[in-house]
Amino acid sequence: MGNVELALLMMAFLLILMAIRIPIALAMLISGGTGYIILAGTPALLSYLSTAPVAKFSTYDLSVVPLFLLMGEITTRSGITSELFRTCNKWVGHLKGGLAMASIAGCAAFGAICGSSLATASTMGKVALPEMKKHKYASGLAAGTLAAGGTLGILIPPSMVLIIFAVLTEQNISKLFIAAFLPGFLAAFGYMLAIAIYVRIFPKAGPRGEKTSLKEKITSLKDVWHITVIFLIVLGGIYLGFFTPTEAAAVGVILTCLLALLNGSLSFNVLIDCITRTAVSSAMIFFIVFGADLFSVFIALTQVPSLGVQYIESAGFSPYLVLTLMLLTYLVLGCFMDSLAMILLTIPIYFPVIMAMDFGFPPTDVGIWFGILALIVVEVGLITPPVGMNVFIINSFDSSLSLKESFRGVIPFLLSDLARVVLLIAFPSITLVLVHALT
Amino acid sequence: MSDTPILSQSEYLGANPVLTWVSRYLAILGGLIMMALAIMVVASILGRLFFQTSVTGDYELVEMGLGISIFCFLPYCHLKKGHVVVDIFTASASPRTLLWLAILSDCLMCFVAAVLTWRLALGGLDAYDYFDYTMILQLPNWIVYAVGCGSFGLLTLNCLDSLLTSLKGLKHG
Amino acid sequence: AEPEFTFKLHHMLPPSSTAHTKVLEPWAKKVMKESNGRIKIVIYPAMQLGGKPASLYDQVRKGRVDFAWTVAGYTPGRFPKMTVFELPFMVGSAKSTSMALQEYYEKEMTDEMRDVHVLALHTHAPGSLHVRDKEVRTLEDMKGLKVRVPNRIMGDAFSLLDVNSIFMPVTQMASALSKGVVDVAVLPFEVTAPLKIDELATHNVEISGKRGLYSNTFVFAMNKKAYNSLPKDLQKVIDNNSGIPLAGFIGDEFDKNEKVGRDAAVAAGNEFYTLPAEEVARWRAKMQPVTDKWIKTMNKSTNGRGQALYNEAENLLSKYEKQNGES
Numbered sequence A: 001m002g003n004v005e006l007a008l009l010m011m012a013f014l015l016i017l018m019a020i021r022i023p024i025a026l027a028m029l030i031s032g033g034t035g036y037i038i039l040a041g042t043p044a045l046l047s048y049l050s051t052a053p054v055a056k057f058s059t060y061d062l063s064v065v066p067l068f069l070l071m072g073e074i075t076t077r078s079g080i081t082s083e084l085f086r087t088c089n090k091w092v093g094h095l096k097g098g099l100a101m102a103s104i105a106g107c108a109a110f111g112a113i114c115g116s117s118l119a120t121a122s123t124m125g126k127v128a129l130p131e132m133k134k135h136k137y138a139s140g141l142a143a144g145t146l147a148a149g150g151t152l153g154i155l156i157p158p159s160m161v162l163i164i165f166a167v168l169t170e171q172n173i174s175k176l177f178i179a180a181f182l183p184g185f186l187a188a189f190g191y192m193l194a195i196a197i198y199v200r201i202f203p204k205a206g207p208r209g210e211k212t213s214l215k216e217k218i219t220s221l222k223d224v225w226h227i228t229v230i231f232l233i234v235l236g237g238i239y240l241g242f243f244t245p246t247e248a249a250a251v252g253v254i255l256t257c258l259l260a261l262l263n264g265s266l267s268f269n270v271l272i273d274c275i276t277r278t279a280v281s282s283a284m285i286f287f288i289v290f291g292a293d294l295f296s297v298f299i300a301l302t303q304v305p306s307l308g309v310q311y312i313e314s315a316g317f318s319p320y321l322v323l324t325l326m327l328l329t330y331l332v333l334g335c336f337m338d339s340l341a342m343i344l345l346t347i348p349i350y351f352p353v354i355m356a357m358d359f360g361f362p363p364t365d366v367g368i369w370f371g372i373l374a375l376i377v378v379e380v381g382l383i384t385p386p387v388g389m390n391v392f393i394i395n396s397f398d399s400s401l402s403l404k405e406s407f408r409g410v411i412p413f414l415l416s417d418l419a420r421v422v423l424l425i426a427f428p429s430i431t432l433v434l435v436h437a438l439t
Numbered sequence B: 001m002s003d004t005p006i007l008s009q010s011e012y013l014g015a016n017p018v019l020t021w022v023s024r025y026l027a028i029l030g031g032l033i034m035m036a037l038a039i040m041v042v043a044s045i046l047g048r049l050f051f052q053t054s055v056t057g058d059y060e061l062v063e064m065g066l067g068i069s070i071f072c073f074l075p076y077c078h079l080k081k082g083h084v085v086v087d088i089f090t091a092s093a094s095p096r097t098l099l100w101l102a103i104l105s106d107c108l109m110c111f112v113a114a115v116l117t118w119r120l121a122l123g124g125l126d127a128y129d130y131f132d133y134t135m136i137l138q139l140p141n142w143i144v145y146a147v148g149c150g151s152f153g154l155l156t157l158n159c160l161d162s163l164l165t166s167l168k169g170l171k172h173g
Numbered sequence C: 001a002e003p004e005f006t007f008k009l010h011h012m013l014p015p016s017s018t019a020h021t022k023v024l025e026p027w028a029k030k031v032m033k034e035s036n037g038r039i040k041i042v043i044y045p046a047m048q049l050g051g052k053p054a055s056l057y058d059q060v061r062k063g064r065v066d067f068a069w070t071v072a073g074y075t076p077g078r079f080p081k082m083t084v085f086e087l088p089f090m091v092g093s094a095k096s097t098s099m100a101l102q103e104y105y106e107k108e109m110t111d112e113m114r115d116v117h118v119l120a121l122h123t124h125a126p127g128s129l130h131v132r133d134k135e136v137r138t139l140e141d142m143k144g145l146k147v148r149v150p151n152r153i154m155g156d157a158f159s160l161l162d163v164n165s166i167f168m169p170v171t172q173m174a175s176a177l178s179k180g181v182v183d184v185a186v187l188p189f190e191v192t193a194p195l196k197i198d199e200l201a202t203h204n205v206e207i208s209g210k211r212g213l214y215s216n217t218f219v220f221a222m223n224k225k226a227y228n229s230l231p232k233d234l235q236k237v238i239d240n241n242s243g244i245p246l247a248g249f250i251g252d253e254f255d256k257n258e259k260v261g262r263d264a265a266v267a268a269g270n271e272f273y274t275l276p277a278e279e280v281a282r283w284r285a286k287m288q289p290v291t292d293k294w295i296k297t298m299n300k301s302t303n304g305r306g307q308a309l310y311n312e313a314e315n316l317l318s319k320y321e322k323q324n325g326e327s
């Protein structure tokens, strides 16, 4: 059996394990480990296992993951997010599908302080899902809105995935953050548009809310001062050179704690509750990171990636075709894998290939542009079946909601995502204009 | 995230109160370590900004502390059914099939956790023997391995416990 | 013909790096050619086989990979004798320093690396200061600056200059420099170009004289069992491609690449300043306690041979500088 066949076989094994309800991380460890043994022998695998968990769990760049999750928990419990949602609702709630649009706006605002999609989805989901249910929203639309809205946590900087991407590719993270802003807001706008069109076709799915006066709208803005303060300090701190984007996660957590203490909502018991919830989701993510590491080491051992790159180079594909193929692989992988795992697995292979191609603009720009495109397609994976982490999270809030219904509700947002990717490929300047203007 | 309704009505997988208690407080300890790290990072930033000093080895402390925290979280995550499971292909499976799959999953998890307990013990001994220290503060890395070994040991016990619970379910169902 | 031995070579840098393209790839090809294709070496860059850069030495020691190339200074407690080449103002060109280091290893410190089959130890070209937005001309100009130091010994050395010395991973450095979380990076030019540090820190401060500020030490090693598994004639092929000549070859490549990196900074219009001899003497004097402390510590662990080891390193370096026509 050749290496290519072995790689395919183990991928199939991985899928089978996942299909029979083996936890994803465990499935990756077992299939990756089996492949590793076949290629390098049991002693080598045992040696890998004796250090890899420590190496993966104590990685500085990943420290943002649990910190952003904790931040999400604390903001939820302190009522900061429900105030945010209420304010957004005052502004757009009277429109058809207004509550759903308000959820997207809330996700976008929360995404501007938090760099994790899962945290954003669960934070806004807890607040907005019951509201939409109360107002007789179609449950599919409600779940789809929040699952897709959650991805704004990563699409709008700060962003965990971008930090990891910058580390892997030695790109300037500040430039990447700046580049992500326009596409991020475009995403929020696209989602709202998707809702508007959807409720036009299915008017019953998202009824109008009550109207509010302009005065009410304006006074409601004072309720979002918490988020605004955190946003200004975090962004200002990064921009003025007080701390790095990675350190900003710690600053965000401490600020949220202080604000929650200030409004009296953070008791010791609440804090402990936030901590245990963070513990569960952090362990879940890091266990997947570890499983993905073993699986990607196995893939590296098969040398399939470099064979693929050689093939692409010898086939003489055009740069845009190669780019499209790569983005398509993300869509396929994204059906099964976590976004972080995908980035860790593919970027070391894809990035050098992309950088070696001529897209007609400078390589530094290509690096940033590709990073943003990869970020978007990787995030799409969070809402595609069968493994869509955001959908799982939203689904877990409502026992009456079936997964099928939730995934169906995601479709309009997927279409919006695809349209955006095409737009950004066709017009790289959308991504690059702010970078050129500000740096 | 994906509940198997037939397992138990309790909030936790498994039934042993001692294991549950230890796992929960270990997770809380891990979380407090994480909070302490966040405070340390902020102190380091403030020191750098206003007092021309910073916490020596802050990056190393974050790495070590983070590793310890994550290890502390793992056993609790298992008890809270925190691991992501794909349930789309088994959505219409019978409770009995699901129970069998849960048993298979627990067996595999138990096996992997036990192997990792053993490997991390050896990894820790190796780190101890070979002067594996952090670069700036010269903190010994075997500490992280020791926590990891203990945590995977506890995870193994938790898996055994939930396996027993599932087997009981099989008998009664 | 099919290769009889297929080995894995693991390292931490991207496949576009000099270490990969100019050192490890040519070396692996040469070994393959001289063994008539009987030894094949597959290179895995960018930590593709897992772990952190600091764990590469352990990976080759335990045989998880057959070859590894890594920074030896990641684990300073492990190779104390070697750190003499990390002391401030100790090193010269990468070529001479690497040859001296390799001979020093063969004479003095085989015990420290007895678990692996060392192919060569080497250094990079001496590093310099890359300052964000300040002109540094004297010791006093450094006061209060936030300095990213490359290793522990340089951390101790810079702490003596009233600066705030910070150690952070290379991956964090560019973003820290871009907005001024750190003011100064202490690095060779060979690193500044790929990390785009030269765009961020445009004031370069170099050291006059033939000795530079500092260097990191690297080790290129083979697993012992893998080496012993080879028949005598193939061991000979490996032997022909290791030792002092290999150290000199690698050092030379790093020197060349340093020039490429420096030229790029010149082309970018960066500002250059060379500390004059009398100013260098002041820096040297200020950092001297680090060297004194090293000798004292080594005295304890080697029965009073600290000064002898230091002199040995110094003499070897002078010897190779003369041999390579640098003095």
Ligand code: NA
Binding pocket: A110, A111, A112, A113, A114, A115, A116, A152, A153, A154, A155, A156, A157, A158, A159
């Ligand atoms: Na964000």
Ligand code: NA
Binding pocket: A334, A335, A336, A337, A380, A381, A382, A383, A384, A385, A386, A387, A388, A389
């Ligand atoms: Na998916």
